[in-house]
Amino acid sequence: MARLTVEEVDHIALLARLTLSDEEKGLYAQQLSAILDYAAELADIDVEGIPPTATVLAVHNILRQDDIAGVSIARDDALKNAPRTDGASFEVQATFDNKDQ
């Protein structure tokens, strides 16, 4: 029986970049455990020598010339939906900024 702890839920939430309330953490710990219990029956199926499905299609690598594929977005259009820009770029907090400094 899979029983996720709140600590495990915290770890997954960090990996998934999700801020969760304490209430959500408790709920997901319980609900994800129930779903994983449901998935436990897969352990009983013999998959010896069976390849995992990567795609249902009989396609291989699709190659093309290394040039622009016909569509390109103007910079103004690309920035139009952004929450913050300086008119030429997306604005975000500094990636390596240390909040203690």
Added chain:
Amino acid sequence: MTLCTLTIQQAREGLRAGQFSSVEMTREFLARIHELNPVLNAFITINDVEALAQAQAADERIARSEDTPLLGVPIAIKDVLSTRGLRTTAGSRILENYTPTWDATSVARLRAAGAVFLGKTNLDEFAMGSSTENSGYGVTHNPWDQTRVPGGSSGGSAAAVAADLCCAALGTDTGGSVRQPAALCGVIGLKNTYGRVSRYGLIAYGSSLDSIGVLAKTPRDAAIVLSVMGGRDPLDSTSVDTPVPDFAVAMNGSVAGMRVGVPSEYFIEGTQADVTTAVRAGIEQLRQMGATVKEISLPNTRVALPVYYLIAPAEASANLARFDGVRYGLRVPGEDLIDTYSRTRGAGFGAEVKRRIMLGTYALSAGYYDAYYIRAQKVRTLIKQEFERAFEEVDIIAAPVSPTTAFKIGEKVDDPIQMYLADVFTLPCNLAGICGISVPCGFDAAGLPIGLQLLGRAFDEAAILRAADAYQRETSWHKKRAGDRA
């Protein structure tokens, strides 16, 4: 006669003959949408201005004797497909103010074929759900009974077709999201073969499972839209370069001699008795029309649900990583960049989306990847092989779409597994990448519609369309309309 009840085929005939204009038709639809949407909530965005401009342009082209498959025909689009210049929310608050700068290929092809876009239909957030209750824009109500769900995730599209708010609508089907709402709303729902229609511009949920389909009033209408949308697109390397027939022609014919497989695993305890009875009667009807009916077995059907609920959330957790509050959508500022990402996503996503991201992240995380994700993909191979073997003996497979008719709003929202079970008969088709259609085949004791599911070989949509069309020539279930009640 109202123009809102017309099929695509009838609309094209009337427009071509000059019996009415696209502007008249579009005005009638918009008036009906504005009248009924406050009750049904089938549309998130109504496209009044552009629709009338498109209709005007179509009328001018018709006057010049131009003839394209959807010229002047009013269509609705599920709000997870990108529409140039028209807000696209994916049913999520995180994209409340997002307006794409390009069309999805499916949308672009409809546009080129002359379609009029009435608006964007409601859905479960990011197409994750079976009831449209997970929408960030309120639940859609079933036109047959407004206390009940329309199914999901393409619930807005199904309700819009059922209530005569459009001629047809685009939907998407990752685990049943076209077929199940079609069944619960009593309309045709066509899920195309994976690779048949380009996914470019579809806001991705489960990329190895997502397909774009059609909700329509007749199989022929679904065929017309499929022929417009289908075919290779250089912008989606998983769109297959295989010929796209004129399905409205390729579907002609009867079911005489067609071999119909009936898998015992789709007739199980827990299915509503009315559903089983109606589906069995539908299969008997096909037999009387000359089809050969054969019992078959697809033993791994029972594990399709857990396989799906590992693979789809895993793919979703990767796909939805792009919603980080940088290039588009909501941003909730935090103490540092990671905190901004986490707060943005925590505030912008709804409960079911967060649940699936968490589940998928877990299934892909170190130590669990082999046990959950890879194992699920191996069992998926078994499910696919099982269908391939079955299709050596039969031409199509017949089964229920959904174990129940439309359930009450709120009935399953607190129990994810009960909600997931609504898709138990539709998920295997997506895992195998084949095609399927939902066809009205009866009503339960409460008068709610029931769907017959017909599954076909990969790229053999013609066979299931032919069977569905032949079935409707001999039955009248589809003639009873929810619009008569609304």
